[in-house]
Amino acid sequence: HLGDCPICCLPLPLGRENSTIMECCSKTICDGCYGANMIREQEQKLKHTCPFCRNPAPESSEDVEKNLIKRMEVNDAFAFYQMGWSMFHHEKDYKSAFEYYSKAAALGDI
Secondary structure, three states: OOOEOOOOOOEOOOOHHHEEEOOOOOOEEEHHHHHHHHHHHHHOOOOOEOOOOOOEOOOOHHHHHHHHHHHHHOOOHHHHHHHHHHHHHHHOOHHHHHHHHHHHHHOOOO
16 A cells, blocks of 8 residues: 555555545545545635645646645655656656656655
8 A cells, every 4th residue: 555644544545546645745645534624624614725734725737836846845756756747748848757757766756
């Protein structure tokens, strides 16, 4: 498994279909905890925040990119992976994608 959900401590399955990766803190949250947070926010008419770090959800792709850069500055392996994915799939910049993927792997991202 991919470790435990940082909220409920249940094991996260290898597939990403039952979990959500939070772009603000790069934590993988099980869909149960993510869904419970969404329901709580809707019932209490709150703005959407991360169930782990409570930062507000990014509102634009620019906000996502700024956050990725901030996470990469502290050597967050998943942030390097996400930037590589973006370079590969959106920008079609395969050289940069390879460099980001390589850095993510060196930092321990699977």
